[in-house]
Amino acid sequence: MREESLSIRAKDEEIEIKTSRSDIAATLIKGIVGAAPVVGPMVAEVVSTVIPNQKLDRLIIFVKVLEDKIKYIEEDVLKEKIKSEEFTDLLEDGLNQAARALSEERKQYLASLLKNSLTKDELSHIEEKKLLSILSELNDIEIIVLKYESLYPEEQDDFWEAHKEIFERPDVYVGAPQENIDRDALYNSYRENLIRLGLLKGK
Structure with missing residues (x-):
């Protein structure tokens, strides 16, 4: 199995590791859960099945941005909503975009769209997916x-x-x-x- 060099920033330390693809996925999941205790486990589950080999550092940074935006939501409400099929669907779309996101502004927009899907009921699931789709059309x-x-x-x-x-x-x-x-x-x-x-x- 081909090995890759991976650099992950965790708790202000730069860690260089050389690992296999399966270990990369495991490292990503550990990093996500550590960076975002509330939403992290949910994100890690999605990532492990959808995009296990994408840019790991971008995903971990994005999940931390998302965690910061949703940390004020009541935990019981949050846990119920993030397990819904609708949010999982949006999250998969958002993570695919986050893996390619280079700018801080794009990460912030993605995180805001996902947060709003948890806190606001004005838009339907289809409309929220459309907003994510529009965002993907922007450089x-x-x-x-x-x-x-x-x-x-x-x-x-x-x-x-x-x-x-x-x-x-x-x-x-x-x-x-x-x-x-x-x-x-x-x-x-x-x-x-x-x-x-x-x-x-x-x-």
Whole structure:
């Protein structure tokens, strides 16, 4: 069986291990349960059957984000809801996306959608799955643009500065370098996709 090198951050320690694929799955489950005692066991059960060999560090970080968002829910209510077929279905979709999530903003959006499915009854299961599906159609830059547009004006400056490599628009003029033209076209395509999905209003 092929061995892989795995790096997991647990309790502020960087652990390098060389292990088999079966051991990777076991390590993931242990890390998830340790990072999130309430929701962790439920997540670990899903992960072990759905995505046992995905990016482990991303999943553990995501589950901790989710745990932080749901820790204020009454435990009896939480335990009942997370065992429902509807939440398990959403969780599988969310974990598949979380395994590919690179940005903090995407992890936060995913965790918020799952948390809202536990705490709010306004949306049906089908509608909640649709929101997750829409999120999967967005790349990380589109997530960041959407986050920026959702902030209050006084919050936007700091967020813009933190992501200025995305928001700084290149000069486009007759004879401009092709790189500038391409970057501007890409940024416009991000906004157009958000507008197409109904997440931003066209100007």
